[in-house]
Amino acid sequence: MGGASRNEKKRRQEAANQRLAAAGIRPPEKSSASRMPLIVVAVVLAVVVVVGLTVLISRSSGDVVPTYTASASGAVVTAGSGPVAIDVYEDYLCPACERFEQRYGDEITTALNDGQLTVRYHSIAILDERTDPPGYSTRAANAALCSVPAGVYPTYHKKLFDSQPAEGSAGLTDDELVAFGTELGAQGDFAACVRGGASAPAIAAETEAAVSDPALQTDGNFGTPTVAIDGTKIDLSNTSWLQDAIAGQ
Amino acid sequence: MIPGRVLDVVGTLARLGLAAVWLVSGVLKAIDPDQTYIAVRAYDVLSPTAVEVVAALLPWAEIALGGLLLVGVGTRVVAALSAGLLLVFIAGVAQAWARGLSIDCGCFGGGGLVDPGETAYVQELLRDTGFLVLAVWLIVRPRALFALDSRLVDTGRT
Numbered sequence: 165m166g167g168a169s170r171n172e173k174k175r176r177q178e179a180a181n182q183r184l185a186a187a188g189i190r191p192p193e194k195s196s197a198s199r200m201p202l203i204v205v206a207v208v209l210a211v212v213v214v215v216g217l218t219v220l221i222s223r224s225s226g227d228v229v230p231t232y233t234a235s236a237s238g239a240v241v242t243a244g245s246g247p248v249a250i251d252v253y254e255d256y257l258c259p260a261c262e263r264f265e266q267r268y269g270d271e272i273t274t275a276l277n278d279g280q281l282t283v284r285y286h287s288i289a290i291l292d293e294r295t296d297p298p299g300y301s302t303r304a305a306n307a308a309l310c311s312v313p314a315g316v317y318p319t320y321h322k323k324l325f326d327s328q329p330a331e332g333s334a335g336l337t338d339d340e341l342v343a344f345g346t347e348l349g350a351q352g353d354f355a356a357c358v359r360g361g362a363s364a365p366a367i368a369a370e371t372e373a374a375v376s377d378p379a380l381q382t383d384g385n386f387g388t389p390t391v392a393i394d395g396t397k398i399d400l401s402n403t404s405w406l407q408d409a410i411a412g413q
Numbered sequence: 414m415i416p417g418r419v420l421d422v423v424g425t426l427a428r429l430g431l432a433a434v435w436l437v438s439g440v441l442k443a444i445d446p447d448q449t450y451i452a453v454r455a456y457d458v459l460s461p462t463a464v465e466v467v468a469a470l471l472p473w474a475e476i477a478l479g480g481l482l483l484v485g486v487g488t489r490v491v492a493a494l495s496a497g498l499l500l501v502f503i504a505g506v507a508q509a510w511a512r513g514l515s516i517d518c519g520c521f522g523g524g525g526l527v528d529p530g531e532t533a534y535v536q537e538l539l540r541d542t543g544f545l546v547l548a549v550w551l552i553v554r555p556r557a558l559f560a561l562d563s564r565l566v567d568t569g570r571t
Contacts, residue, residue, distance in 0.1 A: 208477050209477060
């Protein structure tokens with residue numbers, strides 16, 4: 165539409181309004197009514213922001229300080245000493261495992277602290293190819309196993325997920341893995357253990373065992389995180405899986 | 414000259430089509446918040462806190478845009494917001510492609526890293542561009558049938 169026809173339209177509109185006014189008819193008040201849809205849109209979007217942030221804050225985990233102890237055998241770390249035992253299979257590079265820890269970490273730590281739960285953490289490295297250079301999953305799992313004799317596994321395990329590098333990146337360096345331990349008060353020769361990578365064969369064997377265990381598969385595939393009770397994989401989409409497990413259901 | 418009635422029908426289809434896109438994509442993201450977080454994170458653009466906030470708000474923002482388009486309230490403004498969001502998505506996918514990341518866009522659920530041979534950047538960008546065309550139509554000509562706008566605002570037409 166050109167400027168000329170636009171002016172023409174405006175002129176005709178004004179003329180029409182004048183004729184209406186002459187006949188004692190007021191044209192509809194546009195200013196307040198035309199703001200109505202904008203107000204509705206603004207209110208709806210404001211509700212979205214408020215509800216979204218409220219849900220986000222309510223879901224975010226606080227910081228439960230772990231007080232339980234851990235011991236290692238091969239590539240499996242046994243945490244706590246409660247009557248209910250669960251098996252957790254995690255890869256330190258897996259984003260879904262980071263989500264799992266973010267969502268359930270506090271609940272698990274509380275149950276371990278309270279002596280309700282025993283968790284066997286299986287060190288899994290299925291994403292070694294997803295860093296450049298490859299191998300972060302194994303290096304991180306090895307460092308976590310080193311943190312057990314160093315006495316800092318509970319906080320170190322959490323730290324590795326809180327600081328999880330992106331898939332496709334180089335991963336955390338050995339220096340960074342050592343620094344985390346030092347920061348958390350690792351005892352003994354933690355640095356040499358991390359750099360030595362002595363647990364790599366045990367991690368590979370544990371990974372192989374988990375991947376080939378049909379009881380841990382869904383549709384023929386093993387993935388992380390996987391949680392098993394009495395050797396059978398449980399459905400994590402049931403968000404009360406841990407309370408159910410502790411209640412013996 | 415195309416009669417206004419035909420343009421109204423086209424506008425109605427654009428509005429309802431874009432509404433369906435937002436509602437479906439929003440619901441699929443809302444029912445799996447962890448997957449949505451992973452999808453947003455895979456673009457490797459935002460800090461962890463920003464990823465949390467975006468992943469928490471995005472599904473509901475999409476559902477809100479879809480709902481507003483469905484009933485036809487503030488169609489021009491909602492179409493403009495839709496176009497803005499689609500441009501952000503296009504920029505996100507384009508930067509992932511340009512940087513050589515291999516991710517699924519997570520546009521309709523899913524998302525995250527995929528094997529290098531499994532990316533679908535061209536299809537994803539074409540699809541978003543198609544949605545953008547719908548939004549631009551509604552910005553230029555928001556008039557459509559069955560819209561609440563025509564009840565909230567007396568346009569003088571009957």
